[in-house]
Amino acid sequence: MTARDPAGPGHDPIEEHLAALAVALHGPARVKARMLTEARDGLADAAAALAGGATPDDHAARQAVRDFGSVDEVAPAFQRELTVAQARHTARAVVLAVPFLLACWALVTVVGGDQGRHAPRVAQTLAAHLGGVAAAAALLAGAALAVTGALARRLPTPHRLPLMVAWAGTTATAALATSALTLAVAATLAGSWPLGALIAVLALAVHARIAASARACRRCARAPLVATGEG
Amino acid sequence: MKDDAVRGHLDALLLAALEQGPLHGYAIIAAVRERSGGALELRTGTMYPALHRLERLGLLRSDWQAVGERRRRCYELTDAGRRALVDKRTAWRELTCAIGAVLDPSPAPGPAT
Numbered sequence: 424m425t426a427r428d429p430a431g432p433g434h435d436p437i438e439e440h441l442a443a444l445a446v447a448l449h450g451p452a453r454v455k456a457r458m459l460t461e462a463r464d465g466l467a468d469a470a471a472a473l474a475g476g477a478t479p480d481d482h483a484a485r486q487a488v489r490d491f492g493s494v495d496e497v498a499p500a501f502q503r504e505l506t507v508a509q510a511r512h513t514a515r516a517v518v519l520a521v522p523f524l525l526a527c528w529a530l531v532t533v534v535g536g537d538q539g540r541h542a543p544r545v546a547q548t549l550a551a552h553l554g555g556v557a558a559a560a561a562l563l564a565g566a567a568l569a570v571t572g573a574l575a576r577r578l579p580t581p582h583r584l585p586l587m588v589a590w591a592g593t594t595a596t597a598a599l600a601t602s603a604l605t606l607a608v609a610a611t612l613a614g615s616w617p618l619g620a621l622i623a624v625l626a627l628a629v630h631a632r633i634a635a636s637a638r639a640c641r642r643c644a645r646a647p648l649v650a651t652g653e654g
Numbered sequence: 655m656k657d658d659a660v661r662g663h664l665d666a667l668l669l670a671a672l673e674q675g676p677l678h679g680y681a682i683i684a685a686v687r688e689r690s691g692g693a694l695e696l697r698t699g700t701m702y703p704a705l706h707r708l709e710r711l712g713l714l715r716s717d718w719q720a721v722g723e724r725r726r727r728c729y730e731l732t733d734a735g736r737r738a739l740v741d742k743r744t745a746w747r748e749l750t751c752a753i754g755a756v757l758d759p760s761p762a763p764g765p766a767t
Contacts, residue, residue: 458702461679461727465698468680490698497699504706573712576738 436484437466440491447498449643450505451512458501466491506643507571510585513592513636514564514571520595520629521561524602525554527622531610546609553598553605560595564588586644592637599630660694664704666742667696669713669735676719678726679705705729713738 441459448455469487470479479487491497528550567588571580581587603626610619660667671677671685682705683696708714713735719728731739 457727458706461702461705462698464724464726465679465683465702469683469698472680472684487698490695492697492699497697497703500700500703504703504710507710572710573734576711576713576734 436481436488437463437470440466440488440494443494444498444501447494448501448505449639449646450502450509451639454508455505458504462491502643502646506585506640506646507580509636509640509643510588511568511571513633513640514567514588516629516633516636517564517588517592517595518561518568520599520633521557523629524557524599524626527602527606527626528554531606531615531618531622543609543612546605546612549605550602550609553602557595557598557602560591560598563591564595567591585640589637589640589644592633592640596630596634596637599626599633603627603630660696663746664696664700665708665713666739666746667694668701668704668708669731669739669742672714672729672731672735673739676728676730678719678721678728681721682729708735 441463444462445455445459448458466484466487467479469490470483473483473486474480567584570578570584603623606626607619607623610616610622667686668682671682671689677685679698679702683698683701686694686696705714705716709716709729711734712732714729715732716727716729718725720726721728
């Protein structure tokens with residue numbers, strides 16, 4: 424229900440405005456699509472109301488776009504929500520990856536123990552350190568989930584939090600990549616190379632997912648933001 | 655009175671507009687306009703991010719629903735949202751009472767001389 428400009432086919436003030444807004448925004452595709460769909464509905468409703476129930480013309484559509492606000496005016500508020508959504512995606516991935524890492528290490532240890540063969544001490548030491556790093560990243564990610572969720576009713580969300588989550592995600596990906604290699608070597612030395620290969624592939628897949636999310640989170644965190652009253 | 659009047663009270667206005675039941679975005683704008691006698695006009699571009707934030711905080715929930723011939727994202731208050739609205743109403747009454755006491759030109763009753 425958007426207006427067409429008689430000046431030319433395909434020229435729609437509302438769609439043009441939303442396209443410009445879409446270019447300015449970065450964040451999870453699904454959340455972004457939902458926000459833009461709602462904005463489109465709101466603009467179409469506003470144009471219809473301005474047209475007094477008749478089919479909205481170009482004038483009504485342009486007025487609805489002016490009332491909506493320019494991209495420069497409204498993008499920061501949209502971006503803030505998208506940045507928080509991306510940070511929560513990254514944090515969730517990190518929180519889920521750590522138990523996976525620990526389960527993999529436990530599996531290698533159990534399989535090696537059953538066969539009377541153990542991973543070298545250097546691998547065990549490295550795994551312990553990597554586990555510590557991953558656990559710290561997971562704790563930070565868990566705190567970020569709490570602070571940007573229900574806890575945000577009472578506490579303001581720090582503006583640097585998404586960037587912190589992004590770097591926690593990056594740290595977790597480094598730990599995962601190194602863990603993948605360590606676990607593969609340890610599993611092979613423990614006499615189970617198929618298990619080692621499987622764990623390495625799985626760990627690298629998780630690593631790739633978190634790395635992409637952390638990259639997107641850094642990009643969002645660099646986007647211009649506006650302070651919004653939380654709670 | 656447009657954005658400037660609403661700034662700082664947007665969350666309370668959104669929660670209050672949804673007190674009677676679920677509404678989609680533009681219906682919220684219309685409800686606020688109607689209840690304020692046309693004095694308050696929420697800006698579409700700032701309202702949607704605010705609705706998302708309130709949903710993330712657990713004060714609202716939303717779902718796609720058929721409204722007329724179209725599907726719209728409709729928002730409604732959660733229990734936490736109702737409690738937050740009560741708190742915001744109380745805070746608003748205290749604030750207006752305090753500001754009214756300062757601005758009101760009527761003299762305070764003083765001691766009898």
